[in-house]
Each structure stands twice: as C-alpha cells, then as structure tokens.
Amino acid sequence: MKKPRLVVLTGAGMSAESGISTFRDSGGLWDKYPVMEVASHEGFVRNPALIHEFYNTRRRELVNARPNAGHTGLKELEQWYDVDIITQNVDDLHERAGSLKVLHLHGELMKVRSMKHPERVYTLGPDNLSTSVDTRDSYGDPVRPHIVFFQEAVPNIEPAIELVEKADVLVIIGTSMAVYPAAGLVNYARRGIPVYYIDPNPAPVPDGVTVLRTTATQGVKELIDILRP
Numbered sequence: 001m002k003k004p005r006l007v008v009l010t011g012a013g014m015s016a017e018s019g020i021s022t023f024r025d026s027g028g029l030w031d032k033y034p035v036m037e038v039a040s041h042e043g044f045v046r047n048p049a050l051i052h053e054f055y056n057t058r059r060r061e062l063v064n065a066r067p068n069a070g071h072t073g074l075k076e077l078e079q080w081y082d083v084d085i086i087t088q089n090v091d092d093l094h095e096r097a098g099s100l101k102v103l104h105l106h107g108e109l110m111k112v113r114s115m116k117h118p119e120r121v122y123t124l125g126p127d128n129l130s131t132s133v134d135t136r137d138s139y140g141d142p143v144r145p146h147i148v149f150f151q152e153a154v155p156n157i158e159p160a161i162e163l164v165e166k167a168d169v170l171v172i173i174g175t176s177m178a179v180y181p182a183a184g185l186v187n188y189a190r191r192g193i194p195v196y197y198i199d200p201n202p203a204p205v206p207d208g209v210t211v212l213r214t215t216a217t218q219g220v221k222e223l224i225d226i227l228r229p
C-alpha cells in the first residue's frame, strides 16, 4: 500500500533547539555578521578569507550540535508517510536524525567544492573542518563552501517545486518565509491539501494554513498526534 506523500519545508528554527543560531531572530547570525559580507557572491569575490572563516566557525558549532526531538519526530513520521524534507538549512541534522530524503536548497555546510570543477564536491570530516583560500583539492584546485550564496541561483528549486506539487500533506517548520524562491514553495501546494506551519513567531501565510504557534520540538510532537493514522 503506497504511503501518502508528506513534504516538510524547514528553516533555521528547526535547528534552534539544537543550539544552532537562526538568522533573523534577535541575536541571530545576521545581527552578528554583515550578511552581504559573509554570505553573498560579491562578498566571496571581495574577501574569500573572511567567508572561509565564517563557515569554518559554523562547522565547529555544528559538530557539537545534536538533532533535536523535532528532527527525530520527522523521522518517526516515515513509518506512515513517504516523507521528503526540503530544507533551507545547511546543517546535517535531518540526515543525522535518520531522515532518508533531504533536499538542501541553500547548500551543505559540511561540504566544499572545487572552484574549477563545481561537480567535484567533497565532504569534510570532524577532524578537518576548516578550509582557507590556500586549501587545494587532490587536483590542485582551490575549493569554496558548497553553499548557495545570496546573488547565486538555487539549483534545487525545480525538484523542490515538483515535490511540493505532489504532496498530500505539506508542513512548514521554523522559517520566517523571508527568502525566495524557498518562501514561494507554499504556493505550489495543490488546493485543498492540509498545510501546517510550526513557528513560535509565525510569518503571515496564505489562508487555510493551520498555524501551530510553538517550537519545532513541541510542534512536531503535536503534528505526530494529528497525522498518526
């Protein structure tokens, strides 16, 4: 018997309870760092060393973090649903919680790629978290974070749209819905399917969306009670 398709769109709030900073909450990353200096294409061209160090710092934070009950609750839903996670997050906490299908829209923090052959992508381990402008791959080419910077295209947006269009249930967790094209995905859900939005400080969303005004860990627990067959 085919399981119904559950698509989950997650943002930084999904990882907040794992101790990973969000971007736009007070005290968030964009309060501490000038976003266009550390996360944009122009910024990388202007000062690559600063960007390498910014992502080195975030990798060191990530290796000390653990998936929270929200991440593991989404894994639990796989027993009843064919779950696809589309995440704006660059952390690997969904994967570490055991989720089988995770599509990253904005890249992956634990990966870097060749600047000459972008198809050459390398996964960093806990014992080699840092890169710099002098880092070279085995071909002798410089590498860059495998992150989608502002001002760069989002290569996975098409497959993400296709997943949302096929969803039988859509869940949005922990995103301010501030950054496109990710924020526009909710508009591709088929009319009439149930849509849930879990966020303690939710952004405005289209009519018909059920808002659970709570945290990811509490909201996913409530969601399991709602969605359990």
Ligand code: APR
Pocket: 010, 011, 012, 013, 014, 016, 017, 022, 023, 024, 025, 028, 088, 089, 106, 173, 174, 175, 176, 177, 178, 179, 198, 199, 200, 201, 202, 203, 214, 215, 216, 217
């Ligand atoms: N549980 C659930 N949601 C939470 C929690 C929590 N414990 N704590 C905060 N939030 C919510 C906030 O209310 C906010 O709506 O998480 C959201 C975080 O919003 P942002 O910091 O804007 O993060 P996000 O929406 O993921 O940003 C999108 O912007 O800078 C770019 O590439 C970056 O992927 C990021 C994108």
